Amino acid sequence: QRFRFCGDLDCPDWVLAEISTLAKISSVKLKLICAQVLRDLLGEAMEYEKILKLTSDARLESGDVKATIAVLGFILSSAAKHNVDGESLSSELQQLGLPKEHAGGLCRSYEEKQSSLQDRLRACSLRLSRLGSVGWRVDYTLSSSELQEVNEPLVHLSFHLRDGERGGTAAVPMALSAYKFRVLLA
Amino acid sequence: MLLVLSEEQKAHLGCLPRAGGAAVGELGRLALELLRRGAAPRACEAAARKLNVGVDTVQHGVEGLTYLLTESSKLMISETDFQDSIHVLGFSDELNKLLLQLYLDNRKEIRSILGELTPKLPSYHNLEWRLDVQLASRSLRQQIKPAVTIKLHLNQHEDQTAQVLQTDPSTLLHLIQQLEQALGEMKTNHCRRIVRNMK
Numbered sequence: 001q002r003f004r005f006c007g008d009l010d011c012p013d014w015v016l017a018e019i020s021t022l023a024k025i026s027s028v029k030l031k032l033i034c035a036q037v038l039r040d041l042l043g044e045a046m047e048y049e050k051i052l053k054l055t056s057d058a059r060l061e062s063g064d065v066k067a068t069i070a071v072l073g074f075i076l077s078s079a080a081k082h083n084v085d086g087e088s089l090s091s092e093l094q095q096l097g098l099p100k101e102h103a104g105g106l107c108r109s110y111e112e113k114q115s116s117l118q119d120r121l122r123a124c125s126l127r128l129s130r131l132g133s134v135g136w137r138v139d140y141t142l143s144s145s146e147l148q149e150v151n152e153p154l155v156h157l158s159f160h161l162r163d164g165e166r167g168g169t170a171a172v173p174m175a176l177s178a179y180k181f182r183v184l185l186a
Numbered sequence: 187m188l189l190v191l192s193e194e195q196k197a198h199l200g201c202l203p204r205a206g207g208a209a210v211g212e213l214g215r216l217a218l219e220l221l222r223r224g225a226a227p228r229a230c231e232a233a234a235r236k237l238n239v240g241v242d243t244v245q246h247g248v249e250g251l252t253y254l255l256t257e258s259s260k261l262m263i264s265e266t267d268f269q270d271s272i273h274v275l276g277f278s279d280e281l282n283k284l285l286l287q288l289y290l291d292n293r294k295e296i297r298s299i300l301g302e303l304t305p306k307l308p309s310y311h312n313l314e315w316r317l318d319v320q321l322a323s324r325s326l327r328q329q330i331k332p333a334v335t336i337k338l339h340l341n342q343h344e345d346q347t348a349q350v351l352q353t354d355p356s357t358l359l360h361l362i363q364q365l366e367q368a369l370g371e372m373k374t375n376h377c378r379r380i381v382r383n384m385k
Contacts (some may be wrong), residue, residue, distance in 0.1 A: 126316040126337055128350060 189271035198250030
């Protein structure tokens with residue numbers, strides 16, 4: 001059976017298996033855990049101790065807590081990736097066996113943060129390198145060892161590139177004659 | 187299968203009977219630490235002071251024990267073979283039993299450490315991809331040219347490298363088809379027979 005939040009493919013087996021673990025936590029606590037997972041997906045720090053406290057009532061083992069975080073992370077990021085609205089996500093999760101209140105709480109947290117999540121995913125998409133800044137300088141050559149009167153302008157350009165994750169900067173310098181520079185601008 | 191010890195190694199291990207039972211335990215612990223973490227000269231000096239023998243004797247004893255343990259674990263020799271191999275050293279029965287116990291207790295751990303010493307190729311870490319469509323370029327306007335850009339992140343000995351690859355969708359489909367054929371090879375009779383025999 002195909003689900004929109006999985007990109008119109010089958011739901012992965014491990015997600016199906018963890019839905020029953022999610023049902024063990026109360027719906028109010030699930031909404032709070034969702035808020036923490038959303039913080040992690042948006043790049044802020046996730047407070048793991050809070051999640052441990054919230055899951056202690058349901059008496060989950062540490063493996064189950066990590067599985068809960070993983071499955072919530074998958075559902076929320078996958079739904080944002082495929083631009084699924086809250087209503088459809090709620091009905092699809094109920095089809096998978098998640099109780100109605102749990103699905104409702106999860107989807108309400110999702111809807112609040114859907115656009116920020118999509119913005120964040122857009123920013124994380126593959127970018128090879130970015131142009132940081134361009135520096136320029138125009139010189140005027142008066143004379144040289146070859147020719148006494150040169151009287152030519154010379155343009156110096158420096159492109160500063162920023163490499164995505166490594167965060168390094170590389171500078172690409174070049175010098176162009178006035179003619180070449182006009183060709184570049186044309 | 188018997189272990190063959192060279193004269194030098196026999197000389198190294200020759201210090202053990204003089205040191206006594208407790209010392210052998212201490213040297214055994216040092217040998218295991220050598221395998222887990224590498225050489226620890228300060229620990230050898232401390233052991234030498236405690237046991238009242240020279241640092242060199244302790245060093246040689248530890249090295250001899252390490253060789254004995256790694257070779258035995260590597261070849262997975264049985265108890266009787268181990269006992270026969272160390273019988274040639276002429277130690278007391280009590281010392282032989284201690285060494286045997288040391289071997290049996292730590293065999294599994296030593297085998298797992300030895301397993302990690304194989305040479306490794308770069309392994310998969312992460313794959314990022316992007317689908318673009320080129321609409322125009324300086325030389326030609328009004329085009330439609332789809333391209334898939336892939337960044338393959340690899341891990342080798344804690345070094346991370348990234349390879350950037352670009353292809354068009356039909357080549358990508360061909361690539362996927364070739365990889366699926368490679369996976370399909372596992373289902374042929376030939377591979378199935380080998381896998382069955384390995385189990």
